Amino acid sequence: MRAHEAGALHGDIGNRGPAWLRTPVDVNALVPQLWPRHVARGPAGALTVAGLDVRDLAAEFGTPAYVLDEDDLRARCREFRAAFPDADVYYAGKAFLCRAVVRMIAEEGMFLDVCTGGELATALSAGMEPARIGFHGNNKSVAELTRAVDAGVGRIIVDSFTEIDRLSELARERGVRPRVLVRVTVGVEAHTHEFIATAHEDQKFGFSLAGGAAAAAAFKILDEDVLELRGLHSHIGSQIFDASGFEVSARRVLALQAQIRDARGVELPELDLGGGFGIAYTTQDDPASPHDLAKRLRKIVDGECAAENLAVPHLSVEPGRAVVGPAVFTLYEVGTVKDVDGLRTYVSVDGGMSDNIRTALYDASYSATVANRTSAAEPMLARVVGKHCESGDIVVKDEFLPADVQPGDLVAVPGTGAYCRSMASNYNHVPRPPVVAVRDGQARLIVRRETEDDLLALDVG
Template identity: 60%
Template sequence: MSASHSAPVPAWLLAPAEANELVAPVWPASAHRVDDGSVEIGGVSVLDLRDRFGTPLYVLDEDEVRAHARRAREAFSSAAARHGVSARVYYAGKAFLSTEVVRWVADEGLAVDVCTRGELEVALAAGADPARLGFHGNNKRVDELERAVEVGIGTIIVDSAIEIERLAAISDRRGAVQSVLVRVRTGVHAETHEFLATAHEDQKFGFPLAGAAAAVARIRELPSLRFVGLHAHIGSQIFDVAGFRESAARLVDLHAELLAGGDIPLLNVGGGFGISYTSVDAPRPIEEIADGIVDAVADECAVRGIPMPDIACEPGRVIVGQAGVTLYEVGTVKTVPVGDDLDRAYVSVDGGMSDNARTALYGAHYSARIVSRTSDATPALSRVVGHHCESGDIVVDAEYLPGDVTPGDLLGVPATGAYCFSLASNYNYTPRPPVVAVRDGRARVIVRGETVDDLLARDVGVAASDSRDATASPAFRGLAASTYGDTE
C-alpha cells in the first residue's frame, strides 16, 4: 500500500479495541507473546535480542524465509507441471542479500537474481551455482559483464542495443556463448506506486514491444550470444493477477512471432507479488497467483497453436518481506494537536529513515506494536518517527499504539525483511544496524552492524589516531559493545 501522508487518520486505519495483537498476515508466523507480555520471534525473546545486540536491530526469521521460498517453488512447479513444462523461481537479491540468505533460498530450490557486481559477488561467496544466477540491470558496466561471463552466469537479461553489442564482444573475446533474455516493456501498468511500476512506456527498463523483434534478430546474428527467451516485469507490490494475464498475452504474442527464427525455451513472466504491511492488505495466496499466471501463458499458447515454453518467475519481496521485524527503543513521546479534538502522539525511536527509507521514498505504510510488554491503555493515534534531522523521517505514518507508550519501550515494526536493509544509508552519519537471524530459539548475526569507527575509517581527513581518540570514551565503548555485541 502506498499513499501520501496527508489525512491525520487514513481511511483504512481503524482504532482497535486494544493494541497488543500481532496481526497474523503481517508478522512472522513464529511471532507471539509470552507470559510477561513480551514477544518471541523464532523462539527468541525480543528482550534478549535487545540486550545482546542493541537497537535498532533487523531480525530475520530463517524458517519464515525458507517456508516462503519453498511455497513459491512448489506453487509454480505444480502449476507448470499441469501443462507439461517446468518452472524456475528466482529470489530477488535486491530485496535482501547476504550469503546466509542465498544459502537458505538455494537450499529450498530457488535460483537468484542479481543486478550489480556486488550482488553477484555475494551470491558467489555464498557458493551459489553461477548457472542458477540471472543478471539484471539497465546499465551493466563492462567489468560487471566481464565478471558475469567469466564465472559462467546462467542468463543475462539484456536491456539495450548497446548492451547486446557490448556483451557479444566480451563473450566472443572469452570464447563463450552467453545465454540471454530480452527484457520487454509490455505496456501493462501495474496498480502500484509510480516508482514501482516498471512496464509502462516512459521509463528506463527494457525494449518496447515494437522494438524487441529487432533486438532478438540482432542477438541471433551474433555467434557469442544465445537467445533463450523474453522477460517482462510489470512492477512490484502487486496484488492482482489481471495485470500479469494481460502482460502474458502480449509476451506470448511476441514469442509466437519470434518462433519463426528458432526455438525459444523460456518465458520469464516477472513477478513483484505483494505482501501485507498492514491489517487491511489482502494479497492473494502464492498458489492462486502461480495458477493464474501459468494458466494464462498456457491459454495464450493454445490459442496460437504453439508449444508452451518453460516458465521463470521472480516473486520478489514475498520470500523475505514478512520474515523481517525491526526492533527500536522509544526515546521520546510528545502529543501534537492535528485537528478538532484530535491529537497525535509522536513516538520517536532510535532508528528512522536510515534503516527504513520506504516510508519516505514511496509513502509506504507499516504497522507497529510495543513488543516488550502488553498494555490495557486506550489506543491512541500515533506516528513513529526517527531520530534524523528531517521532517520526513517517518517510520510508521499512522498507527494506534497504547496511550501509555513511554521512553524505554521496545517497539517492533513487522514486514521489514525486504528493501529496508537494502536501502539503508548512513544519513546523519548513522551506523547501519546489524542483521540477526533467529531460528529454534537461537540468534546469530548474519550481517555485522557498523560502528562510528567504521564510518570514520572512510574519511581520509581523519587520522587513525584521531579516530581512536574520538571513540575512546567509556560511554562510546559501552554503546558500541551493547549495540554490536556478541555474535553467537
C-alpha cells in the same frame, strides 16, 4: 495499521474523524498475516520469535535491529518451489542479500537473481552455483559483464542494444556463447507506485514492445548468432496484487514470441514473467498465496500459448519481497513521546529513514506494536518517527499504540525484510543496523552493526 490503513490522517480524531478511527482496537493483538510465523506474545506480554524474547535480543544485539525468522524465510522458499514445480524460481536478491541468505535460498532449491556486480560478488562468495544465477540490470558495465561471463552465470537479461554489443564482444573474445533473455517493456500499468512500476513505456528498463525495439533486439541476437537467445523477460512492477497486469503482459510477450517464430522460424524455449508479488504491510493488503499465483499465471500462459499456437515455454518467476519481506521485523527503542497540541502524538524511535526509506520514498504504509509488554491503556493514534533531521523521517504514518507508550519501550515494525536493509543509508552519519537470524531458540548475527569506526574508515580526508 493493524485495523485500517490510514494513508493521510490529519488533525484531532475526536468525534470528527471517520467512524473506523473511533472504533476500539486491541493494541496488543498481533495480526498473523503481518508477522513472521514464529512471532508471538510470551507469558509476560513481550514478543517472542522462535522462542526468544525480543527484550533479550535487544539487550544482546542492540536497537534498531532487523530480526529474521529463518524458518519463515525457508518455508516461503519451499512454498514457491512447491507452487511452481515445473518452473525456475529465482529469489530476487535486490530485496535483501547477504551471504547467509544466499546459502538459505540455495539450500531450499532456489535460483538467484542479481542486478549488480556487488550482488554477484556476494552470491559467488557465498558459494552459489553460477549456473543458477541470473544477472539483471539496465546499465551493466563491461567489468560486471566480464565477471558474469567468466563466472559462467546461467543467464544474462539484456536491457539495451549497447549491452548486446558489449556482451557479444566479450563472447567473441572468450569463445563462449552466453545465454540471454531479452527484457521486454510491455506498456502495462501495474497499479502500484510510479517508482516501482517497471513496464510502462516511459522508464529506463528494457526494450519497448510498442516501438519495435524488443523485436529488433531479438532479431539482432538471432541474426548475429554470438549469444544464445533463450527467451523473453517481462517484469511489470512491485507490490502487485492484481493478476490482470500479468495477463496483459503475458499476452503481449507471447505475441512477440509468435512474431519471432514467424519471422525467423525459432520458437524460444523460455519465458520469465518476473516477480513483484505483493505482501501484507497492513490489514488492507490481501496477498495471494504462492499456490494461487502459480495457478493464475499457468492458466494465463497456457491460454495465450494455445491462442498463438505456441508450445508452452519453460517458465521462470522472481519473488523477492514475497520471500523475505514477511520474514523480518525491525526492533526499535522509543526515545521520546511528544504530543503536539492535541493534533498528533509522535513516538520517536532510535532508527528511521536510514533503516527504512520506503515510507518517505514510496509513501509506504506499515504497522507497529509495543513489543516489550502488553498494555491496558486506551489506544491512541500515533505516528512512529525516526531520529533524522527530516520532517519526512516517518517509519509508520499512523498506528494505534497504547496511550502509555513511553521512553524505553520497544516497538516492532513487521514486514521490513524487503528493501529496508538493502536500501539503508548512513544519513546523518547513523550506522546501519545489524541483521539477526533466529531459529530454534538460537540467535546469530548474519550482518553486523556498523560502527562509527566503519564510517570514519572511508573518510580519508
